[in-house]
Amino acid sequence: MPQPIQLKDHEKDARLVRRRVYVGLAVVMAFFGVLAARMYYLQVVQYDYHSTLSESNRVHVQPIPPTRGLIYDRNGRIIADNRPSFSLTVTRERAGDWRGVLDTVVEVLGLTVEDRQLFEKRVLQGRRPFEPVPILFELSEEQIAHVAVNQFRLPGVEVAAQLVRHYPQGMHFAHSVGYVGRINEQELKALDPVNYSGTHHIGKTGIEKFYEDELHGKVGYEEVETNARGRVLRVLKRTDPEPGNDITLTLDLQLQEAAEAALGGRRGAVIALQPSTGEVLAMVSQPSFDPNLFVTGISFKDYGELRDSIDRPLYNRVLRGLYPPGSTIKPAMAIAGLDAGVVTPTSRVFDPGFYQLPNVKHKYRNWNRGGDGWVDLQTAIMRSNDTYFYDLAHKLGIDRMHDYMSRFGLGQRVALDLNEETGGLMPSRDWKRARYRQPWYPGETLILGIGQGYMQATPLQLAQATSLIATRGKWVRPHLAKSIGGRPAVDPEPMPDIELRDPRYWDLAREGMEMVLHGARGTAKRVGDTAAYRIAGKSGTAQVVAIKQGEKYDSKKLDERHRDHALFVGFAPADDPQIAVAVMVENGESGSGVAAPVVKQVMDAWLLDEHGQLKTEFTPTLSAEASPR
């Protein structure tokens, strides 16, 4: 059947379009009617309301900043709170000639030209019209009185009360909790302008920065009617701000103080973890500084002193200090060697006081030049025998060593909520090729076996590696926040636990570490002898300057600041670890002599009661029933 030829029916099309045009016209008329009605409603029905607002008064929307969440230690003691403080604000639109007003402020309060420049910069940072911009903080009673007396000369200038961050514990938590400071221009660009419209401070470092979103809260606002001079006449509408979440930390104020006391004024770092939970119990980087200085803007002079001090108080040694782990890495190396099958629990190495690679003249020396004779794994850990670990490292090889040490957290950031942490370095063939364009040399593997060479770790990483031995490989990232607004911290990318071919390998290394303090020839026997409980630990030394082949390390010849750093890691009680500690004493020279007593003092503070007895909750028989602290 032939298809009928479809002709375009122009008349029909035109009719169709014309009908649609009528519909369109009706729509346009209806919607324009709506617009006219809306304008009528606003301009006639609501005229009185709007004209009152606009003629004699003005409507303003004022942000109400939320109260920043508080920070507590694990026992509920305040670490960061908010304190009322008076600041001087300028509203540019009300000041008229605001530059002239600033001159008057400087004159009235007897300030300097630099202050004047700072004020001008702060005023220009104001973000919305009619926003009072704070220019001077922490006004004294006297300053407030001066402003009040001269108020007639200071249009647009007001004294405003606001809550400002305060750190009652001063220096104790400057390196962990951090501090807040004034929002700078760079931060301003990245911020949600609405939520921060009433906020002048933001977390700059530490917990204050990491949990900024939680601590800040949600801005509130009020619509207010003001008179022409800016005085608020009445509040039309108010939405309360939502205060920020409180954070309870895992840190313990008493332990923190004890750890600082244990360092005894020396430069260094202490970090204490609870192995089973990853909670950071104490975190010390000495010397420290007063975070309160930074809150309302530190003076150039104070900042210069902190920055230029040879003791580097601003330097976070726990998170950013990188040290060769030295012999503290040996227990982990031993576990790697056992699991890879290159050594066995009973295999022995003869130590004549040095180690030589086949066909190479170079002698890799044991610290004990005389040699320890035949050593097995546990003796090697107890004696910190370098020769045994040269041999182990040579057999293990760099590739497997890199894999094992990475699983212990070396060469990567291990913490959950510590922004400042650096990853350290666990070298590999690829790294060396990329970094130096050179192949890997076997000798470099040897010195890695005793924690020297390219390897670098932070005290936090050393503590975590030790904690992993204490938990037999169970990974929990170290963290500072115990609960945020009542919720526990969540690890978005948990590390896989370390699984060994035979779990008894853990025990071998742990027993070796216990022998360091309690064995007859243990390197830290003097410290172990005084302990009321069993400690498993390992000393280490981090070289500051390299010693030439054949030369002997002589501390007396060296400048004090070039002496070796002393390291010690450990956990206790050895059979039921409750605390893992890593200590680094800058230029302390002797791991077992200087750092080990610090570790023991920190453990004592955590584990012992006032009678010098192990607290009941930590005694093995009761540990199952005891409630966790």
Next chain:
Amino acid sequence: MTASFDPTLSSEDVLRRRASFLQRIHLDATLLILLLVLGAVGLFVLYSASGRNWDLVSKQAVSFGLGMAAMFVIAQFEPRFMARWVPLAYLVGVGLLIVVDVMGHNAMGATRWINIPGVIRFQPSEFMKIIMPATIAWYLSRRALPPSLKHTLVALSLVMIPVLLIMRQPDLGTSLLILASGAFVVFIGGLRWRWILGAVTALVPVAVGMWFFALHDYQKQRVLTFLDPESDPLGTGWNIIQSKAAIGSGGVFGKGWLLGTQSHLDFLPESHTDFIIAVLAEEFGLVGVCLLLTVYFLLIARGLVITAQAQTLFGKLLAGALTMTFFVYVFVNMGMVSGLLPVVGVPLPFISYGGTSLVTLLSGFGVLMSIHTHRKWIAQV
């Protein structure tokens, strides 16, 4: 004038002989007068809204002149000529939008501009405001009306490609206008009512379902703030609160030219661009707003007359869509400033400051004039 046109005349020569001078140079007197009135009003209001900024006003005047020139040139082209080249222009336009998209992402920020330094700098999305309805009109005018389901779907996909690209820029206002311009072609082409109703009734459950199952809380919050800006008085809502106060305080007769207070005291951001109607409403009152609405209405009415009288289907569809899009411009802008609609960046035609939008709008009217003054009795399909 145009009203005296007699459809029984069958030769262009006769038409030419009887046509006025304006018709011979392809301009439509009614449209021209209304446009000049709007242009003048716009400059007056802008002078006040910009805080007596002569530079701004003279720049706007120059843009208006350029737009008039563009309108004049475009009016000289026959609609048949436009229909021939529109598919190519569409492809070029989409290509440029993709270029902008890629460049924008490489520059790690949103950009709407094609910029060849020293040569040319323009927004491809503005270009699409005219190409879009022309493309759909070209496509549908070659098919039987009302469009079949297949042709409707093809037309809508042609619309959605540039719309989605522009939404990504992100420029919600422009993408909505382009969506409207394409959709109006299909509507005027006689899209069946039951399909329209069907689509609307199908969208409701989908939207409700998305709301309850697909959207996160923060996304819901964003939608709510968008629909009700006054719930966010520190962000967009601030503009609305202030613009409502400005409009409302104008009353019936207004405070007088240059005498508005709300809009001059830095209360009203963007007072010379998207929110300029608040200035006009404050200074000229309800009377001024209604007069402006009347002028807009006359323009739209004239556009619809041209639609009805157009001889080719392409001309009808294109004229109708351009006219209705112009209406959307006006309605969306005034609706958002008076707090009826969510805030999307749509300027008020001929009044808001902005050269690009002026030139585009006047070009659109150039197309309308071309359609109206190139009529021959034999239809060009």
